[in-house]
Amino acid sequence: MAVSEQRKQSKVGLLLRGWRERRRLSQVDLANRAGVSARHLSFLETGRAMPSRAMVLRLAEQLEVPLRDRNPLLLAAGYAPAYEQKPLADPAMGPVLGAVKQILSGHDPYPALVVDGEWNLVDTNRSFALFTEGVAPELLEPPVNALRLVLHPKGMAPGIVNLGVWRAKLLGRLSRRAAADPRLGPLYEELLAYPCDQEEPELDVPGLGDICIPLQLRRGDHELSFFATLATFGTPRDITVAELIIESFFPADEATAEAVRGLNRS
Incomplete structure (x- = not known):
């Protein structure tokens, strides 16, 4: 596994774990909400597995992460941002x-x-x-x-x-x-x-x-x-x-x- 990929995995895993702890959810709680195994979620948080773009968005939704903070999650996992920020004058x-x-x-x-x-x-x-x-x-x-x-x-x-x-x-x-x-x-x-x-x-x-x-x-x-x-x-x-x-x-x-x-x- 490339070093750069390991760093991406570690960064997105830390961010996901931070939001989970902020919401006071256990890995089992979040896994049940997101429809994944607690083992897989543990692998994502520790960097042993790389989340897909859809998985990042699914976990962000279950964690009620504000839209402003979902783009950094995607970027940390190596994906393009999903949410725009148009000015009110647009x-x-x-x-x-x-x-x-x-x-x-x-x-x-x-x-x-x-x-x-x-x-x-x-x-x-x-x-x-x-x-x-x-x-x-x-x-x-x-x-x-x-x-x-x-x-x-x-x-x-x-x-x-x-x-x-x-x-x-x-x-x-x-x-x-x-x-x-x-x-x-x-x-x-x-x-x-x-x-x-x-x-x-x-x-x-x-x-x-x-x-x-x-x-x-x-x-x-x-x-x-x-x-x-x-x-x-x-x-x-x-x-x-x-x-x-x-x-x-x-x-x-x-x-x-x-x-x-x-x-x-x-």
Whole structure:
């Protein structure tokens, strides 16, 4: 066996093993999911066998490896990348952006936004202006980062009643993503340095009757409470599309619903 081939096998095997351990699966668990023997999987991880292109993609699917990280797996095994990453300005993205626009506008009068893989705002609906009221103009200059917008002391942070809870939630999510995506490391360090005068819980312990963590926002005489849902595109084949996240906010109580309707009428 050629030395170069051994190196390829060793590299892809280490990557596969790393993703399996990250997903906390045993070799038997992953083998059963992928429909292969645990012995064969062991050979792939140790470099004693070379995975086919189809096998790399099958294991990546069972391991729920993000599309961005599947191309490196293929390259490590000696195969060409399978997934493109078109810019949002590409004409092929027209139908995708059109669908996003329909979802956002259909969610009015409640706020909604879509972000890319680095949490940069791609688009928002008209009602998102409710969130950006009082935000420093420089934070609204493109490219607008949604997490910076929320946590910056000149952003939404001063008006968030439960800032400590939301800060812990967002930083925890970003930390987990940054562990796999080096692009997000500098953003995490920046946001971590922002001041916060509220306690930031290390562990989310729900109280009796709690359904989800609300975003409690102070707007004039109103204290608004929202819960959020996240949506992604099903069966994406492009990295850019796979990383788009649509976040829609719904009123967590009738008082918020009535207040938002009133604010939109004024």
